[in-house]
Amino acid sequence: xxxxxxxxxDFNLPPIGPSSEFEFxxxxxxxxxxxxxLQLVLAAGLTFWFLYAAAKQRSMVPGKLQYVGxxxxxxxxxxxxxxxxxSHDFMRFVxxxxxxxxFLLLNNLFGSIPFIQFPTFSRAGMVYALAALSWxxxxxxxxxxHGFAGYVKLQTVPPGIKGPxxxxxxxxxxxxxxxxxxxxxxxxxxxxxxxxxxxxxxxxLGGEYLLLHGSTLLKPVGVLAWVLFIxxxxxxxxxxxxxxxxxxxxxxxxxxxxxxDEH
Amino acid sequence: MExxxxxxxxxxAAVGPGIGIGLIFAAYxxxxxxxxxxxxRLQSIAILGFALAEALAIIGIAxxxxx
Numbered sequence: 001x002x003x004x005x006x007x008x009x010d011f012n013l014p015p016i017g018p019s020s021e022f023e024f025x026x027x028x029x030x031x032x033x034x035x036x037x038l039q040l041v042l043a044a045g046l047t048f049w050f051l052y053a054a055a056k057q058r059s060m061v062p063g064k065l066q067y068v069g070x071x072x073x074x075x076x077x078x079x080x081x082x083x084x085x086x087s088h089d090f091m092r093f094v095x096x097x098x099x100x101x102x103f104l105l106l107n108n109l110f111g112s113i114p115f116i117q118f119p120t121f122s123r124a125g126m127v128y129a130l131a132a133l134s135w136x137x138x139x140x141x142x143x144x145x146h147g148f149a150g151y152v153k154l155q156t157v158p159p160g161i162k163g164p165x166x167x168x169x170x171x172x173x174x175x176x177x178x179x180x181x182x183x184x185x186x187x188x189x190x191x192x193x194x195x196x197x198x199x200x201x202x203x204x205l206g207g208e209y210l211l212l213h214g215s216t217l218l219k220p221v222g223v224l225a226w227v228l229f230i231x232x233x234x235x236x237x238x239x240x241x242x243x244x245x246x247x248x249x250x251x252x253x254x255x256x257x258x259x260x261d262e263h
Numbered sequence: 264m265e266x267x268x269x270x271x272x273x274x275x276a277a278v279g280p281g282i283g284i285g286l287i288f289a290a291y292x293x294x295x296x297x298x299x300x301x302x303x304r305l306q307s308i309a310i311l312g313f314a315l316a317e318a319l320a321i322i323g324i325a326x327x328x329x330x
Contacts, residue, residue: 008329079307188318191325198328246314249307 003209006201011122011194039120043106047099076101076248084252085259093255096137100130101248104189108240111197112233119240122193124186131186134251139178142258154260177257185250192243196236203229273327280320287312 012028019032054069062070076098081090104121111119121127142151156173157166207225210218291309295302 184318187322187325188314191318191321194328195321195324242310242314246311249311 003206003213006198006205008194008198010201011197013118035118036120036123036126039107039110039116039118040126043103043110043120046106047102051098051102072102073098080249080252084249085256089259093137093252097248097252100251101244104130104244104247105241108193108244109237111193111240112237119193119197121189122197124190127186127190128182130189130247131182134185134254135182138251138254138258141255145259151258155258181254185247189243189247192239196232196239199232200229200236203232267327269327269330273323276323277320280316280323283316284313287316 013035015030015032015034016038017033019030022029022031051069051073054065054073057063057066059066077090077094080097080101081094084090085093107120110116111122139151142154145151146154152174155177156170158169158173161169203225207222207229210222210225214222287309291305294305
């Protein structure tokens with residue numbers, strides 16, 4: 001019996017309960033409730049519960065939950081809202097940034113929590129939905145402030161450049177600022193979650209195969225694979241925090257770039 | 264010798280982000296060494312730069328598996 005390494009197909013979790021299948025562009029699509037969908041709903045519910053319960057008491061001397069909630073909220077509000085968007089109009093976006101940060105963090109952490117152990121954003125469609133929302137928000141805010149022509153000019157024409165080089169620069173800047181940004185935003189998060197979980201799967205399955213089916217000399221290598229599995233799991237915790245932080249940080253930077261004044 | 268050309272492609276593609284991340288953190292260490300009070304402000308810029316440079320390497324390994 002040979003070892004089949006884990007691949008992206010291991011991420012297509014089958015649906016729970018009644019479902020139907022159909023073919024779409026050569027892929028088998030399921031019409032049913034899958035585990036990542038349940039994880040999204042669970043993460044949304046938990047985020048709402050945490051922020052609501054932390055803010056409900058509103059006592060002057062905070063208890064433990066309120067203290068933690070205030071610290072976490074303050075971290076996003078100050079370091080990402082106020083410092084990046086600017087103290088003038090950052091309060092409009094703080095609810096979005098706070099909710100996004102905690103939702104994203106919780107969904108990422110599902111990759112490390114026992115019995116769940118599947119980072120929801122290793123499914124690409126869910127990430128692209130978040131990136132589409134972010135794209136709509138920063139473009140909408142920019143058009144609202146500068147008008148459509150003014151906003152396109154702000155994003156595509158760098159200040160202080162004149163002459164025929166603009167003909168090359170405008171399509172490039174348009175492509176880079178308006179078309180590519182949501183794609184890289186989504187791809188960064190999705191690829192990080194996919195690659196991290198794939199590494200963990202590889203070490204766990206490879207170690208198990210070496211321990212059970214390897215020759216006697218290879219069995220210590222199986223143990224080493226499991227030690228590395230534990231080490232990479234800690235690295236994955238760090239990456240999950242980092243990717244949530246960077247996603248929200250980049251969101252704030254795009255919003256601040258769309259709101260920037262003319263030079 | 265068996266294997267996949269995708270992995271060689273990923274190995275080559277990881278050179279760029281590796282150098283980039285090294286440069287970013289070298290600048291961060293230099294900045295903190297010259298002025299230790301700036302550590303908090305430089306840290307968020309360093310983390311942002313790290314994530315942006317790492318994105319290319321991660322896209323490389325993800326596409327090496329998927330394609």
